[in-house]
Amino acid sequence: MPVTSDKRAVSWAFDATVVLAGLVLGLVGLLELFDPDVFSSTWAIALLLGPPVTVLMSRFPLVLTRATAGIEVGFDSAVLVFLACFQGGHGALGIWAVGQTVSQLTTGKRYDVRAFNVGLGILSGWVTLLVMRSVGGLGTGQPRELLAVGLGCAALFLCDYVISAVSFALEDATPVRAELRQSTATAAALGVFVAIDSLGYLAALVARLLPPWAGVLLAVPVLTILVATRALSRGAEHQRRLSALFDAAAEAQVVETGAELELVLRDSVRAAVANRMADLSDDAPQPRQIGARIRAGSRTLWLVAPAANRARASVEADRKALVALATVGEEAFARLRLTDEMGRLARHDSLTGLPNRTLFLDRVGQAVARSRRNDTTLAVLFLDLDGFKGVNDRFGHAEGDELLKTVAARLVGCVRAVDSVARLGGDEFAVLLEGVDSLAELHELCHRLLASLRREIRVQGHEVVVGASIGVAVADVHDDAPGLLRNADMAMYRAKAQGKDRFFVYQTSLREENVQRLELIEALRRGISEELVVHYQPIVDLATGRIDGVEALVRWQRGDQLVAPDAFIAAAEQSGLITELGERVLSRVVEDAASMQESAGHPMSVSCNMSAHQLRDPDFLDLVERSVAQLGANRLVLELTETVIVSDDDETDHALRTLRGLGAGLAIDDFGIGFSSIGYLQNLPVDSLKIDRSFIRDVDVSPRAAALVEAILVMGAALDLTVVAEGIEREGQRDCLARAGCTKGQGFFFARPQPLPDLLALLRSRRADVIDEGGDEVPGAAAALGR
Numbered sequence: 001m002p003v004t005s006d007k008r009a010v011s012w013a014f015d016a017t018v019v020l021a022g023l024v025l026g027l028v029g030l031l032e033l034f035d036p037d038v039f040s041s042t043w044a045i046a047l048l049l050g051p052p053v054t055v056l057m058s059r060f061p062l063v064l065t066r067a068t069a070g071i072e073v074g075f076d077s078a079v080l081v082f083l084a085c086f087q088g089g090h091g092a093l094g095i096w097a098v099g100q101t102v103s104q105l106t107t108g109k110r111y112d113v114r115a116f117n118v119g120l121g122i123l124s125g126w127v128t129l130l131v132m133r134s135v136g137g138l139g140t141g142q143p144r145e146l147l148a149v150g151l152g153c154a155a156l157f158l159c160d161y162v163i164s165a166v167s168f169a170l171e172d173a174t175p176v177r178a179e180l181r182q183s184t185a186t187a188a189a190l191g192v193f194v195a196i197d198s199l200g201y202l203a204a205l206v207a208r209l210l211p212p213w214a215g216v217l218l219a220v221p222v223l224t225i226l227v228a229t230r231a232l233s234r235g236a237e238h239q240r241r242l243s244a245l246f247d248a249a250a251e252a253q254v255v256e257t258g259a260e261l262e263l264v265l266r267d268s269v270r271a272a273v274a275n276r277m278a279d280l281s282d283d284a285p286q287p288r289q290i291g292a293r294i295r296a297g298s299r300t301l302w303l304v305a306p307a308a309n310r311a312r313a314s315v316e317a318d319r320k321a322l323v324a325l326a327t328v329g330e331e332a333f334a335r336l337r338l339t340d341e342m343g344r345l346a347r348h349d350s351l352t353g354l355p356n357r358t359l360f361l362d363r364v365g366q367a368v369a370r371s372r373r374n375d376t377t378l379a380v381l382f383l384d385l386d387g388f389k390g391v392n393d394r395f396g397h398a399e400g401d402e403l404l405k406t407v408a409a410r411l412v413g414c415v416r417a418v419d420s421v422a423r424l425g426g427d428e429f430a431v432l433l434e435g436v437d438s439l440a441e442l443h444e445l446c447h448r449l450l451a452s453l454r455r456e457i458r459v460q461g462h463e464v465v466v467g468a469s470i471g472v473a474v475a476d477v478h479d480d481a482p483g484l485l486r487n488a489d490m491a492m493y494r495a496k497a498q499g500k501d502r503f504f505v506y507q508t509s510l511r512e513e514n515v516q517r518l519e520l521i522e523a524l525r526r527g528i529s530e531e532l533v534v535h536y537q538p539i540v541d542l543a544t545g546r547i548d549g550v551e552a553l554v555r556w557q558r559g560d561q562l563v564a565p566d567a568f569i570a571a572a573e574q575s576g577l578i579t580e581l582g583e584r585v586l587s588r589v590v591e592d593a594a595s596m597q598e599s600a601g602h603p604m605s606v607s608c609n610m611s612a613h614q615l616r617d618p619d620f621l622d623l624v625e626r627s628v629a630q631l632g633a634n635r636l637v638l639e640l641t642e643t644v645i646v647s648d649d650d651e652t653d654h655a656l657r658t659l660r661g662l663g664a665g666l667a668i669d670d671f672g673i674g675f676s677s678i679g680y681l682q683n684l685p686v687d688s689l690k691i692d693r694s695f696i697r698d699v700d701v702s703p704r705a706a707a708l709v710e711a712i713l714v715m716g717a718a719l720d721l722t723v724v725a726e727g728i729e730r731e732g733q734r735d736c737l738a739r740a741g742c743t744k745g746q747g748f749f750f751a752r753p754q755p756l757p758d759l760l761a762l763l764r765s766r767r768a769d770v771i772d773e774g775g776d777e778v779p780g781a782a783a784a785l786g787r
């Protein structure tokens, strides 16, 4: 039962002891053989025939497989049994020792392995003979002799098995008990072993009782058994290769890294060929090795296994197993590459190839840790393009994408190679800067970024300019990656609010303001259904002083405080609450309109302020339709600022025309402070202009202001638009405007915005005045209304 695996140096001492013991016993056996009392011509023949028969028998072993090596159970010990039973057994050990030595010398195994196997073989033989002799009856043909043979064979098997197991255990540094438990087939092997080795006894009986030629009779059963054993071993080998392949395929499916996969392949190739010298290597197989190539991307790996001194059929089967295993490996490497690529895609923006938010946050996180370790400063920049939406709307998304790519390239061109530029989504970008030495350096970079983005970009033959607003956050000891990005974002908003195309460096006060803003939004969300009130400010016919209409102005009754819209409209717009707010105001206005009309005694228009978000809300269009139906035609006016009305996209234009089609009037609010131009005015579906009160302020004292207002009035008249002057606070302003041809006005001079009951009282008293004076209204009467 020789050990087939190669050994490491760990068990040298044990192995050496076995070798030594075997050699000493072998020598003693030889001395005994050549003792003249023992040596005979028969023994001489046995000495000649024994070794070749031993070699032959040992070439047909039964292999017991273990994970990465095998124990071969050889049947050469039948020779020992024969020698033991023939002629009383004296001198058997010497012949056996020679046979073992010759048998091992003719294998191609490593010298230390051969030596160990010789030692082990002789030692086991000695134990066997000891057991047989102590049972007794050798050479008698009595049943006792059969018993001795059985027990002797069992002792041989066990001795060999246990010593091999101990050697393995020492070499692998595993518990001996685990080694002994290795094979469940061990018991079966023992049975087969004893039975087959008993053939040696049969041979001894034949030799004792029959003429020598009768030995030929034994050849048939012996050969049959040897061939059957070989087939059995082949089956086991096959099974071993298959199960190694299955295990490899299953494990390769779940590994997550190349290194793990290499480990699996290394273990699998050893298990498949049951040889510890098999390996996964960067080098192609050498002579006397077999190998299969694994292509892993740009890398080439090899599964290699020793092929020397093995049956050709076994080597061929091993080679096939290696090729199959290589395929498993290649597939798994391909899967890992794909997973890698998917991971890369998931962490990069597909349009620009820049890192996306996830990867950027990762990098910022690492940079934060580094900056703490090295005591350096890092900064995060949050960039938002200023005019991107316009480009997208005007030229389409494909061109918008091209522009984003150009922007990405410019940003990358502005920073150092060590800095990270990322696209966070839409037209938002971010930059991570490490090792920032001074604020001045940061400012300089921001200026550089802004200047590079201000340069024209060619889109479909047009030169377009998109600026950017940049928020800067310099890391504080407490900041983590998401916090830094949030701060930079907040600062960017401030840069936008301050007029775009600039940068703003985050300061803690921003956070407080932001917290306050969020609290405000939360409070508004809670109070929106109960706490909104609508005040009305009259719009007056400047010639007659008659109240022709009102503008609805929302207020928020927050506790006992009446909050002006300037304090919460912007927050409502940012949070999306503005749609609900607008709907509530409009519904209230529709409810109140009937009583106004009744109090006034004549038809009145009602104006409602509207924000851009509402234009895109289909529910709002429905509400307008219902409101118009309730109020009657030409009664509802929707006020929109220039920036909303002029935004050059089809969607807005469509919404405005729809509102117009529903029967609502459209007014341009705060006219004059936006980018008014006659050119666009004539194409807009609007009915009136409201001149911003900043133009009215000096109209009665400054000729320049008066000239400007007159120009607006001329323009309005040319386009057939009603012009309303806002913010009239003095009689002089009113007179001046009336003289210039302005027909309608609104302002504290006539009336402040007021709650419905006050408005109704005012309307009723005006009506009484008119009746008192016989319906002959005079412009001067309006002065009395000013508070």
Ligand code: C2E
Residues within 6 Å of the ligand: 537, 552, 553, 554, 564, 565, 566, 569, 582, 585, 608, 609, 610, 611, 639, 669, 670, 693, 726, 727, 728, 729, 746, 747, 748, 749, 753
């Ligand atoms: P606006 O549409 O320009 O409203 C006119 C603002 O001018 C009102 O301020 C009004 O009180 C004020 N005002 C009227 N006459 C005079 C005057 O003689 N002198 C001066 N100095 N001011 C005068 P208010 O009520 O604070 O509203 C501010 C802004 O809030 C409004 O400006 C409007 O843009 C917005 N707003 C008000 N209500 C709503 C609403 O229901 N929805 C929307 N989206 N915005 C609203």
Ligand code: CA
Residues within 6 Å of the ligand: 551, 609, 639, 669
């Ligand atoms: Ca208004």
Ligand code: CA
Residues within 6 Å of the ligand: 669, 670, 690, 692, 726
């Ligand atoms: Ca206004």
